[in-house]
Amino acid sequence: MNPSPEQFDRLRQLLALKRYEQPPPRFFNHFSDKVIARIETEGLVMRTSLWGRLFPDLDAKPVLACVYGLVITGLLVIGLGVSQSLESEESNAPTLDTPWFAQTPGPAFKLPPTAPVVRSLSEQTDSTSSVIPAFPGTAPRFLFDVNQLKVERASYSVR
Amino acid sequence: MNTHVLEKAPAPPAALPPANDQQEEQQRVKLAKNGDLEAYDELVRRYQERIYATIYHMTANHEDANDLAQDTFIKAYQALKSFKGDSSFFTWVYRIAVNKTINFLKQRKNKTHMSLNDLDFNAEHxxxxxxxxxxxxxxxxxxxxxxxxxxxxxxxxxxxxxxxxxxxxxxxxxxxxxxxxxxxxxxxxxxxxxxxxxxxxxxxxxxxxx
Structure with a gap:
């Protein structure tokens, strides 16, 4: 049975009366406040994790999660490759017998000719202490005698 | 002599928001999902009248409509994480309201008590x-x-x-x-x-x- 549009015209006019039924004045002014207050008092406020705040789209879009996963996997693979190449470079690098400082340019300051020669690490391996003094014996004089000061006895005359 | 101007019945509220509003709405939904209550407050304000009116016309009771409309928005907030955006937020909230109302009416069966809202002054015109x-x-x-x-x-x-x-x-x-x-x-x-x-x-x- 096909209803004609005019068949229910008067009924629809009557139903329009329901659109005039309105809640008390200002009812909607505080409606949303009540909803929010109930959410807060009932402890329903959503706490998102740091991960969720940083990547809010991951839950809604699984494709993005896949892309993130691929990027992180790619970074791990690159990191692995770089570390392996570094290892192979280290195997060609000088060993402990030739100390690293022997290959670098000379020190920023010139040691005085009287300064003792620093021993190589291989010479120090027989030592029982892990703290090996760089300068054997007493401290070198040049460290504390920068201005060539001389100590002299002072004498005072009392009048 | 009655000098009131006769009017047509108020037009029903627009069903779906315009496209640019939909984008803004999606943004608000995203913010609300991340715990932004202000964004959710905006969503409630946008649909409160329509949701309330639907429930009211179904129950013919203002107090029940008030309670059910509040419950609808609270339920929607709780379920917001599961909202994937396949339908509009509007349709989704309506669905929650309708399900809640029908469940309520089934429980209330044969205990109908009408508490009708006043007619708007313009109805006379x-x-x-x-x-x-x-x-x-x-x-x-x-x-x-x-x-x-x-x-x-x-x-x-x-x-x-x-x-x-x-x-x-x-x-x-x-x-x-x-x-x-x-x-x-x-x-x-x-x-x-x-x-x-x-x-x-x-x-x-x-x-x-x-």
């Missing part, structure tokens, strides 16, 4: 309604408030799904497609339910529609 009660109606003494009561009693005699279709289409102004999405059925079902519901109402209100 509606050309169609004035014509309906003063010219064609055999019971000329009928007034708008009596007509409102009769209409609500007739609505309450319908089954929940038929009442819902009439409310969403003839009172709220939603399209058949939108109603189909909300009620999770095809438009053919919506049309046939609407036809049956109108037939029923016409029979109940025959005295006022001659």
């Amino acid at each position: 509606d050309a169609d309604l004035v014509a309906l009660i003063s010219e064609k109606t055999p019971r000329r003494e009928v007034n708008l408030i009596e007509l409102q009561e009769k209409l609500n009693v007739a609505m309450q005699k319908l089954s929940e799904v038929h009442r819902l279709v009439v409310t969403l289409h003839d009172v709220q102004g939603l399209s058949h497609e939108e109603i189909g999405k909300i009620m999770d059925c095809n438009t053919g079902t919506v049309r046939s339910r609407l036809f049956y519901a109108r037939q029923q109402l016409q029979a109940y209100l025959s005295d006022y529609l001659k």
